[in-house]
Amino acid sequence: MLRRGVRLSYDKTRGAHVLLFPEGVLVPNSTAVAVLELCIGKLTVAEIALALRERYDGVREQDVADIVNRLADRRVLEFR
Amino acid sequence: MRGWERRHAAQRWWGEGPRAGSVMSAEPPLGMLAELTHRCPLHCPYCSNPLELIAKHNELTTAEWLSVLTQARELGVLQVHLSGGEPLARHDLPELVSHANGLGCYVNLVTSGLGLTESRMTDLAERGLAHVQLSVQGASQQTANLIAGTRAHEHKIAAAELVRAAGLPLSVNVVLHRANHDELADIIALAERMGADRLELANTQYYGWALRNRDALMPTREQLDAAEPIVRAATERVRGHMEIVYVINDYHEAYPKPCMHGWGARQFTLAPNGDVLPCPAATAITTLELDNVRDTPLAEIWYDSASFNAFRGEDWMQEPCRSCELRGKDFGGCRCQAFLLTGDAAATDPVCGKSPQRQLVDDILAADGGEPAFAMRGPVERAR
Numbered sequence: 084m085l086r087r088g089v090r091l092s093y094d095k096t097r098g099a100h101v102l103l104f105p106e107g108v109l110v111p112n113s114t115a116v117a118v119l120e121l122c123i124g125k126l127t128v129a130e131i132a133l134a135l136r137e138r139y140d141g142v143r144e145q146d147v148a149d150i151v152n153r154l155a156d157r158r159v160l161e162f163r
Numbered sequence: 164m165r166g167w168e169r170r171h172a173a174q175r176w177w178g179e180g181p182r183a184g185s186v187m188s189a190e191p192p193l194g195m196l197a198e199l200t201h202r203c204p205l206h207c208p209y210c211s212n213p214l215e216l217i218a219k220h221n222e223l224t225t226a227e228w229l230s231v232l233t234q235a236r237e238l239g240v241l242q243v244h245l246s247g248g249e250p251l252a253r254h255d256l257p258e259l260v261s262h263a264n265g266l267g268c269y270v271n272l273v274t275s276g277l278g279l280t281e282s283r284m285t286d287l288a289e290r291g292l293a294h295v296q297l298s299v300q301g302a303s304q305q306t307a308n309l310i311a312g313t314r315a316h317e318h319k320i321a322a323a324e325l326v327r328a329a330g331l332p333l334s335v336n337v338v339l340h341r342a343n344h345d346e347l348a349d350i351i352a353l354a355e356r357m358g359a360d361r362l363e364l365a366n367t368q369y370y371g372w373a374l375r376n377r378d379a380l381m382p383t384r385e386q387l388d389a390a391e392p393i394v395r396a397a398t399e400r401v402r403g404h405m406e407i408v409y410v411i412n413d414y415h416e417a418y419p420k421p422c423m424h425g426w427g428a429r430q431f432t433l434a435p436n437g438d439v440l441p442c443p444a445a446t447a448i449t450t451l452e453l454d455n456v457r458d459t460p461l462a463e464i465w466y467d468s469a470s471f472n473a474f475r476g477e478d479w480m481q482e483p484c485r486s487c488e489l490r491g492k493d494f495g496g497c498r499c500q501a502f503l504l505t506g507d508a509a510a511t512d513p514v515c516g517k518s519p520q521r522q523l524v525d526d527i528l529a530a531d532g533g534e535p536a537f538a539m540r541g542p543v544e545r546a547r
Binding site for chain 1: 191269293294331332406
């Protein structure tokens with residue numbers, strides 16, 4: 084899930100999604116955005132990958148896990 | 164729609180920040196530090212406000228601040244730090260929070276906690292406040308109140324509770340110096356008890372009031388040596404529930420800090436009177452002519468003003484910065500510090516080991532400043 088205090092929104096000025104949190108701003112790429120948009124409930128990585136396969140080709144669970152871990156390292160996501 | 168893997172390969176993971184290049188092309192700013200007022204119930208001797216405080220009658224009006232927020236968002240600002248002085252001293256704070264949040268900004272309140280009540284906290288949270296940054300002066304009531312110059316400590320503990328009760332993330336900010344360094348372990352414990360998500364332990368940087376009080380604030384070498392293992396152990400112990408950020412003063416570093424990630428690159432500061440500063444300390448550079456939002460649109464100031472273009476990119480650099488391979492990383496260090504210590508705002512930051520003027524910093528570190536008394540930050544009533 085998104086850590087408390089983190090917001091994902093769309094910035095019209097930059098034409099990009101942005102992650103807003105106390106320490107700064109990140110501009111995630113569209114792949115990360117696709118993952119982040121699914122980090123709202125209590126889905127597991129496998130469930131997120133399954134949901135992404137409905138919209139994209141070639142989604143590997145390991146790629147999703149890598150993205151989730153990197154976002155957790157940046158303190159954007161937390162595991163619950 | 165393109166396939167997942169192709170997207171993944173074709174796009175950078177994180178957007179890169181603005182680059183320092185010799186071609187002057189500014190990118191939109193990400194953040195605005197809005198100093199709503201210089202009025203403050205505290206008198207901390209390291210206050211980052213300028214020595215010449217701005218009086219209440221010169222502060223921007225509510226309508227002017229609302230316009231600044233709108234202009235800032237149109238310009239690209241995503242993070243708004245409502246600061247001061249004490250921002251709670253402005254009665255229009257709730258209106259400004261609503262407006263900034265409605266525009267899509269992430270709104271951070273930087274506060275001493277004095278003046279925060281349950282009803283004000285609930286109201287601000289409902290209006291979309293995203294985060295609270297609370298200053299703490301020390302671990303013991305005695306030290307904390309001595310530094311604050313008033314009975315502030317118990318209010319801060321109460322304020323932290325209110326922030327947590329409102330469900331907002333809390334950062335505790337502590338400026339470290341000779342008079343509170345020995346309380347470091349207790350300060351960390353206090354932040355834990357307060358329920359902070361993040362604790363920023365920043366050794367004093369010498370600008371404004373802190374520069375004036377440098378001899379009294381400068382920690383001893385022994386204090387700095389003792390601090391490191393304490394911070395390291397605590398960081399491990401609280402991992403997962405509190406993040407600790409420890410910042411040492413750059414006088415002790417071999418290379419300068421990448422100040423502001425480059426001049427006029429990511430963030431700007433609005434002074435209470437509408438002056439727009441490329442750096443919160445920029446009024447220190449007396450040769451810099453500042454523009455004001457009362458006369459000039461914010462976008463014009465960001466992109467076209469002499470002050471914001473003065474040290475953008477690399478063309479302004481002198482040797483040794485001009486040919487240094489680190490110039491794109493540290494941007495030559497801090498312009499305000501260069502001016503304050505060398506008298507030339509375009510000089511290499513003298514904390515840099517490559518600076519021909521590093522001796523200035525070494526002499527300050529070697530000097531025994533004695534035990535002078537603090538010059539406490541004055542009240543705004545005496546300001547212009």
